[in-house]
Amino acid sequence: MGEQLSRDAERARALWRVKLAATLLLVATGVLFVVARHFEPVHWIWGYVAAFAAAATVGGLADWYAIVALFRRPLGLPIPHTAIVPRNHHRIAENLGEFIETNFLAPEPVEARLREVDFAALVADWLNDRERSASLAGFILRLVPQALSAVDQSGLKGFLGQRAMAELQRIELAPLAAGLLSAVTEKGRHQKLLDELLVALEKVLANEETLAAMREKIRQELPALFNLYRADAYLLRKIVASTTAFIRDARADKSHPLRQEFDSFVTGFIVRLRTSSAFARRAETLKRDLLARPEIAAMAEGAWDSVRSFLEQDSRSADSQVRRQLEAMLVDVGSQLARDPAIRAEINRGMVRVLADFVQSQKSGVGRFIADQVKSWDIDVLIGRIELTVGRDLQYIRFNGAIIGGLAGLALHALEQGLKLHL
Known part of the structure; x- marks a missing residue:
């Protein structure tokens, strides 16, 4: 001044x-x-x-x-x-506001000027600075206790819970599950799930405690005479060896009959989810029964209390885990934006569209504001x-x-x- x-x-x-x-x-x-x-x-x-x-x-x-x-x-x-x-004070004010609205805020010059700005690069540069990202993470974290308190005191938690429950009640479980499974099977990702299951089963068969339990079960089923000759150990080795060999063959062979059978099972299950009214009714009944259980409500309440308690304590900590993770996430976002020109271009196009539309929707108000200011x-x-x-x-x-x-x-x-x- x-x-x-x-x-x-x-x-x-x-x-x-x-x-x-x-x-x-x-x-x-x-x-x-x-x-x-x-x-x-x-x-x-x-x-x-x-x-x-x-x-x-x-x-x-x-x-x-x-x-x-x-x-x-x-x-x-x-x-x-x-x-x-x-x-001509007022007339000049009106003409000035109209001139700025018509010429300076016209769609073409506004969009041309906005396209000159690399919004994504500005954000990337800003977030790549670790001190700035740390400051932003600290600022966000300082708002957490106030936000949690506001949610509890305003009744927003109950409202959101009711809305979530209503939305869950409205969702048709069978078509949703069919869609999710179709997305999983579209690129053979369900076979990766089978691979993980086979690996887990192989580990179970190599576990000493599991083998001991299986041997005990075999011993109980065999006649006492066979146990004298340690037939239980022999049978266990044969079972484990055969099963392990079968698992390894299935993991190595992408056209193994087990995989084909698994494909048929998953495909048939998806078809039933989409077409079987009886299946859909059972799924809806199961969903309603689960949502009506008091344990579900208690679990949701307990989960909220646990999350709130953790966030409140963590936000007060000098060595906050959330702040570290948030800071690292912000820096990583900045780095990814800096490395990926395609994402930056898409962000910039989106920003131009949003800001240009906003200017066009508000330009009459800007012209009127300028005119009123000049008149005043x-x-x-x-x-x-x-x-x-x-x-x-x-x-x-x-x-x-x-x-x-x-x-x-x-x-x-x-x-x-x-x-x-x-x-």
Whole structure:
């Protein structure tokens, strides 16, 4: 603010100096005209000087009048079509708002200007700075206790719980499960699940405790005579070896009959989910029974309490796990944005569309705001600001008017003298 006042004071002093110089020039041309007229009988050259001075004085006066008439009445006289800016204050405001709305906020220039900005790169650069990401993570974490308290006190938790329960009740479980399974099987991802199951089964068969339990079960089923010859151990080895070999074959062979059977099972299950009304009814019944169980509500309440307690304690900790993870996530997002031009381009296109649509939806309000602001300005303050901004250039028009007028007067006087010589 102080710097602005200092600049305004300097502009005011510069404007005063230019006004003074233009006024002194006008006085000087007037005095020169009087002197030239006085000495005109002495020598013919004074006639040219008088013509120049007279025209320069008239040009300077005309330009002074024109400049003053823009802002106020010359000499306070009620001359028509003067004080143009004060008399048209509201019209200027309306036209200015309309001009900015029509030209500056038109779709083409707005979108062109927005396309020049790489929003995604700005975000990436900002997030790549670990200190900034840490500050943002800390700021978010400081809001967590307040947000959790607001959720508990406002009844939002109950409302969200009711809405979630209502949405779950509305969801048809069978089609949803069919869609999810179809997505899983589309690229053979269910075979990876089978691989994981086979690996887990192989580990189970290699576990000593599991083998001991299996041997005990075999011993109980075999006649006592066979146990004397340790048939249980022999059978266990054969079972484990055969099963392990079968598992390894299935894992190695992508066209193994087990895989084909698994494909058939999954495909048939998806078909039943989509087409069987009985299956759908059983699924809906199961869903309703589960959602109606008090244990589900208690589990959800307990989960919320646990999450809230953890977040509240973690947010107060000097070594917050959430803050570290959030900071790392923000930095990672920035790094990924910096490395992926395709994502940046997509983000930028989205930002241009969103911001351009927002500007178009709000531009009439912007134009009206500008018009109302200009209307609300004190007219004397407005004129003062305009004069400080362009006043010096306007005063230089007076210099130009005097010089151009003087030269025009000199040319006309020379033409007049030339015509007299030829007549």
